[in-house]
Amino acid sequence: MTFLSIYRSLHRHYGPQHWWPGETLFEIMVGAVLTQNTAWSNVEKAITNLKRARALSLSKIAAMPVQELARLIKPAGYFNVKARRLQNFCHWLQQQGGEKIVQQWDDNRLRHGLLSVNGVGPETADDMVLYAFERPVFVIDAYTRRLFARLGLVGGDEGYETLRHLFESGLSKTVKQREEQVKLYNEYHALIVIHAKDVCRKRPRCGECCLRRQCAAVE
DNA sequence: ACCCAGGGTCATA
DNA sequence: TATGACCATGGG
Incomplete structure (x- = not known):
């Protein structure tokens, strides 16, 4: 599994999210x-x-x-x-x-x-x-840590900047254009949040897929 | 009644 | 550097 293949799976499953909610x-x-x-x-x-x-x-x-x-x-x-x-x-x-x-x-x-x-x-x-501002930075939140720690792509206890660079460099191999990076990072973070909510509501404390605090092996 | 959410700061060791 | 306390509403 790669950062890009996981993105593709999420996108296939949930579709485009067009974030951020907000008019200005x-x-x-x-x-x-x-x-x-x-x-x-x-x-x-x-x-x-x-x-x-x-x-x-x-x-x-x-x-x-x-x-x-x-x-x-x-x-x-x-x-x-x-x-x-x-x-x-x-x-x-x-x-x-x-x-x-x-x-x-x-x-x-x-x-x-x-x-x-x-x-x-x-x-x-x-x-x-x-x-x-539509600049290419990958947003790391609690869900991102838990999800990718579960998937085994990261440890989960890395510092914020370390994780951000892991994601950005993991994706920059295939996506090099600045504007494409912005679109990808935008959708990716949105999909992670949607996915986390989706999974958690369906199966609270399942101990496997659930990304709530108490479910996650990390933290 | 309990768990938690799209974190961050500050005091302490 | 790394823990822990603290902030607070509203939905599941």
Whole structure:
């Protein structure tokens, strides 16, 4: 089995996912913070609240009292933490001159810039880099670790960057074009998440295919 | 009633 | 470097 053959199997089974759910670049970035260790259905409620309050914009979130922001995003959980994180991120983005400026940066500068924000870790940054800015980085999340550890392609306890490079180099042998990489990484991560949810709901704690925390041999 | 989710930070050793 | 505590809502 290879990284590419597994992708093909997932794609054949589930079909294209067209991620990320979100209408604008900014909405995708907000969603990336809100979905930290949280079910997407809860994030949707929070985003709906922001839209209804006409608060889903860089300037609004940056200027809003943090308490008010926390109230709006409450359904997403960890609302006090995430309100601070969202504002940290928006303040940073404003200081850089906004999306249009940051969009012109090269991949590495963009990634490191995002990572410099308190509350934006590797996965959140890469969600933004891949899905909002359409740059070729492979997103590593808990499901990805568990699934590929199960399949025996990785150990599972590697660091984030190590894993990311394993995936990227494993796929770059056949997919070399930058835009093709973006599409592939985009679909691949989406398929992994869909697959994990699918398998887990069907067979909780089966001890074999299930990717929940307690099922997985790793962790 | 329990398990967990598309993580990240901070304090401690 | 590596653990552990902490954050919190809502669905299965």
